Amino acid sequence: MSRANIGIYGLGVMGSALALNLAEQGFDVAVTNREVSWIADFVAEAGPLAERLHPHSELSAFVSGLKTPRVILFMIPSGAPMDSMIAAVTPLLEAGDTIIDGGNANFHDTRRRAEALGQQDLHFVGMGVSGGEKGARHGPSMMVGGTAHSWTQLEPMLRAIAAKYEGVPCVAHLGPDGAGHFVKTVHNGIEYADMQMIAEAYGLMRFGLGMSAPEIGAQFEAWDKGPLRSYLVEITGALLQYEEAGVPFVDHIRDAAGQKGTGRWTVIEALQMGQSASMIEAAIGARSWSSEKVLRERLGVQYGAGRGAVSVSLDQIADALMAGRILAYAQGFRILRQAAEEYNWPLDFARIAQIWRAGCIIRAALLDDIAEAFENSASHGGQLLEAEAIAAKLQAALPRLRAVAGAALGAGHPAPALSSAVSFFDSLRIGSGTANIIQAQRDFFGRHGFERLDQEGKHHGPWWD
Structure with missing residues (x-):
């Protein structure tokens, strides 16, 4: 019996798709699933690719059917299910084998698992996968974290199945243990912010300018042909032009957004490291508030839910989205920069931007400029906002971001992400801010002390004399 190059446990939407992708690229794939009844149906529906698929109903046979050193990709829910599967499979493995978690796992779990399995001479990979089904x-x-040994095993297969941008595979080994899952977490955080800003722009156009959903869809479609080109702008333009029973299809959808947790993790980790993720937090807050629809309806009656007309142009909204997108990426890469220092990860920011240019949800034309900025980072120390090309784009668009955010707030349109973008930028660009008042307050009530501009050391105010 021929042995498979890789095993995939978990034949849900993503696991099935990856198995077929690998088979199509000429790799033999062992497949199994917790619900064994799914296996035969999956293979039957694979058509000609079925000859590359090796189904197994028992875990032991699945493991035995793999070439050594083995590579097993788990596409199952994160958390306890992954720990249970590690406990079940490790007794069947040998030194040098690799286990991959391809789900949206918490990177702390990935680090813990990598350390524990490393003591058994097994390799654990945390791999972020973006692009949906x-x-x-x-x-x-794909964003890969793990040992050099595991990357040697995986690289040929992952490069073959990855999205290609101008012929270059959108996959990279980003560092050890949880590096891949952390980068995917921040990717998702940026995704939250971008989606929220697009939703805010839609709201201004629909309820502030009186445009119809199909008209807005056509506008997004036009924007996707220019500097705003991105996957999220593209699909927004398409989905707004669907109708059902003569009504825009989006009007049939309950305005209560869901979330799976990765956005929250981005904010939590940013705060733990003393960084700002204010735009991502604004997007998470907006989703949370949206779920309270009954309360929102009651408060609308109590306070009035009117949204006034806004005096902004479509060009202004487009530039506001561009400025907001630049600032969202800037926040995301600042978080990655801090994590690289915190966890001693050799994160290559230019390479991260490059692998996000195709295949993933946040792929956008702007990433070309971001990748180039980080390739020339010697001039700005890795701070995206100091890169000349990025700064030029932001300075050109920033006045319109201010105008759009201001018009939204003045007319009663919620714009938490766009507003946060302005505040984030203004807080960073003010050389002399107002934190001296906070330091004085802290010293006044808690004798915490402060630094002076004109003297070294720690000082207290005259209120303690």
């Missing part, structure tokens, strides 16, 4: 099937963006 279509990406997994035809070319995702």
Whole structure:
């Protein structure tokens, strides 16, 4: 019996798509699933690719059917299910084998698992996979964390199945243990912010300018042909032009957004490291508030839910989205920069930007400029906002971001992400801010002390004399 190059446990949407992608690229794939009844149906529906698929109903046979050193990709829910599967499979493995968690796992769990398995001479990889079902099937963006040994095993297969940008695979080994999962977490945080800003722009156009959903869809479609080109702008333009029973299809959808937790993790980790993720937090807050629809309806009656007309142009909204997107990426890369120092990860920011240019949800034309900025980072120390090309784009668009955010707030339109973008930028660009008042307050009530501009050391105010 021929042995498979890789095993995939978990034949849900993503696992099935990745298995077919690998088979299509000429790799033999062992497959199994907790619900064994799924296996035969999956293989039957694979068509000609079925000859590359090796189904197994028992875990032991699945492991035995792999070439050594073995590579097993788990596409299952994160958390306790992953720990249970590690406990079940490790007795069947040998030194040098690699286990991959391809889900949206908390990177702290990934670090813990990598350390524990390393003591058994087993390798644990945390791999972020972006692109949804279509990406997994035809070319995702993948962010890999793990040992050099595991990357040697994985690289040929992952480069073959990855999305390609101008022929270059959108996959990279980013560092040890949890590096890949952390980068995917921040990717998702940026995704939250971008989606929220697009939703805010839609709200201004629909309720502030009186445009119809199809008109707005056509506008997003036009924007996708220019500097704002991105996957999220593209799909927004498409989905707004669907109708059902003569009504825009989006009007049939309850305005209560869901979330799976990765955005929250981004904010939590940023705060733990003393960094700002204010735009991502604004997007998470907006989703949380949206789920309280009954309360929102009551408060609308109590306080009035009117949204006034806004005096902004479509060009201004487009530039506001561009400025907001630049600032969202800037926040994301600042978090990555801090994590690289905190966890001693050799994160290559230019390479991260490059692998996000195809296959993933946040792929955007702007990433070309970001990648180039980080390739020339010697001039700005890795701070995206100091890169000349990025600064030029932001300075050109910033006045319109201010105008749009101000018009939204003045007319009663919620714009938490766009407003946070302005505040984030203004807080960073003011050389002399107002934190001296906070330091004085802290010293006044708690004798915490402060630094002086004109003297070294720690000082207290005259209120303690």
